[in-house]
Amino acid sequence: MAKIRGAIVVDAERCKGCSVCVANCPQQVIALGKTVNSKGYYYAEMAFADKCTGCVNCAIICPDGAISVYRVKVEN
Amino acid sequence: MEVQEIINEKNLVYQPSKLLTGAAFNFCPGCGHGTVVRLVMEVVEEMDIQSDVIGISPVGCSVLLYDFYNIDVIQAAHGRATAVATGLKRVLPDKFVFTYQGDGDLAAIGTGETIHACNRGENITVIYVNNGTYGMTGGQMAPTTIPGMKTSTSPRGRDVATMGHPLRITDIVASLDGACYVTRQAVHTPAAVRKTKRALRTAFENQKLKRGTSFVEVVCSCHSGWKMTPLQSNRWMEENMFPYYPLGDLKVMNGQT
Ligand SMILES: Cc1ncc(C[n+]2csc(CCOP(=O)(O)OP(=O)(O)O)c2C)c(N)n1
Ligand code: SF4
Ligand code: SF4
Ligand code: SF4
Numbered sequence: 219m220a221k222i223r224g225a226i227v228v229d230a231e232r233c234k235g236c237s238v239c240v241a242n243c244p245q246q247v248i249a250l251g252k253t254v255n256s257k258g259y260y261y262a263e264m265a266f267a268d269k270c271t272g273c274v275n276c277a278i279i280c281p282d283g284a285i286s287v288y289r290v291k292v293e294n
Numbered sequence: 295m296e297v298q299e300i301i302n303e304k305n306l307v308y309q310p311s312k313l314l315t316g317a318a319f320n321f322c323p324g325c326g327h328g329t330v331v332r333l334v335m336e337v338v339e340e341m342d343i344q345s346d347v348i349g350i351s352p353v354g355c356s357v358l359l360y361d362f363y364n365i366d367v368i369q370a371a372h373g374r375a376t377a378v379a380t381g382l383k384r385v386l387p388d389k390f391v392f393t394y395q396g397d398g399d400l401a402a403i404g405t406g407e408t409i410h411a412c413n414r415g416e417n418i419t420v421i422y423v424n425n426g427t428y429g430m431t432g433g434q435m436a437p438t439t440i441p442g443m444k445t446s447t448s449p450r451g452r453d454v455a456t457m458g459h460p461l462r463i464t465d466i467v468a469s470l471d472g473a474c475y476v477t478r479q480a481v482h483t484p485a486a487v488r489k490t491k492r493a494l495r496t497a498f499e500n501q502k503l504k505r506g507t508s509f510v511e512v513v514c515s516c517h518s519g520w521k522m523t524p525l526q527s528n529r530w531m532e533e534n535m536f537p538y539y540p541l542g543d544l545k546v547m548n549g550q551t
Contacts (some may be wrong), residue, residue: 219414241525277308278484279484283311287308288306289307290305
């Protein structure tokens with residue numbers, strides 16, 4: 219059966235650590251990391267990467283346009 | 295499959311619009327302005343009209359649109375964006391002209407310009423971000439502040455007996471014959487963001503039909519002014535702003551998509 223896998227890339231320098239994406243990811247993939255960017259914000263990261271479906275919810279709600287999303291169908 | 299294999303150009307399904315310059319947005323972390331600013335460029339990019347669109351930025355937190363957008367932007371005096379848009383659209387009728395304004399700009403100092411431009415049916419798109427406060431200057435009470443809402447100039451909450459009632463300017467605009475499309479949306483959830491994007495698309499497409507003014511209100515939080523976190527303010531907005539500013543279309547003319 220084909221499975222959908224996704225992944226996000228967060229532009230760490232654009233991210234302001236607002237957590238809006240964290241709260242709006244239906245798969246609870248995202249968390250703020252433990253390191254800060256040059257402006258002092260804890261930026262978002264994929265904490266549970268294998269759960270991402272590439273639904274783009276996080277990216278379309280990110281106020282700073284910090285997220286790009288990739289999606290692929292995996293046959294297994 | 296490894297994450298690194300998924301992150302490949304051919305699997306890309308979303309990236310921020312190329313019409314954004316890349317300059318960091320000046321908004322506070324989590325501010326809905328950023329989402330609306332982004333969506334406008336996504337719509338312009340999808341319609342492929344970037345060389346034919348001119349934006350008017352207001353006075354307010356979104357004053358710096360010209361730094362963020364790879365399109366032409368004129369910055370208007372406080373409240374005068376729809377007047378500037380009127381002149382521009384009349385001189386260059388084939389261009390897509392939009393204003394982007396906050397509630398202090400559009401519904402306080404610019405009330406007259408707003409109502410008359412919409413009443414004349416200027417063939418423009420008005421994007422109105424209503425956060426119920428003057429964000430840029432420190433969260434003061436605006437005409438749009440809802441009853442009981444605490445601001446820096448109504449610290450005990452807006453008392454309608456002495457401070458008057460909130461202005462639902464979008465409802466007034468909907469009653470004007472010059473307005474062809476009037477809607478109220480939000481950007482606090484992915485579903486709401488998708489609806490706002492569709493509304494913005496309709497509002498730009500209408501300029502091709504030359505039907506009059508299209509007006510899109512987006513109810514937003516100003517968590518810095520409201521003194522909450524971004525997530526708290528989104529919840530507060532759902533519970534307190536939406537009952538006063540219900541989401542949905544206020545006016546749609548036949549034949550609009
Ligand atoms: C003629 C004039 N009067 C007052 C001001 C001060 N001022 C700057 S921004 C602003 C209000 C902005 O509020 P709003 O339009 O709601 O935008 P927001 O910052 O909330 O996005 C005011 C009153 C000004 N710049 N010019
Ligand atoms: S929504 Fe955007 S800016 Fe906010 S934490 Fe997520 S990636 Fe960062
Ligand atoms: S694309 Fe969807 S599943 Fe993946 S991190 Fe973003 S919101 Fe979560
Ligand atoms: S002051 Fe309010 S409206 Fe302005 S950027 Fe900050 S949160 Fe947004």
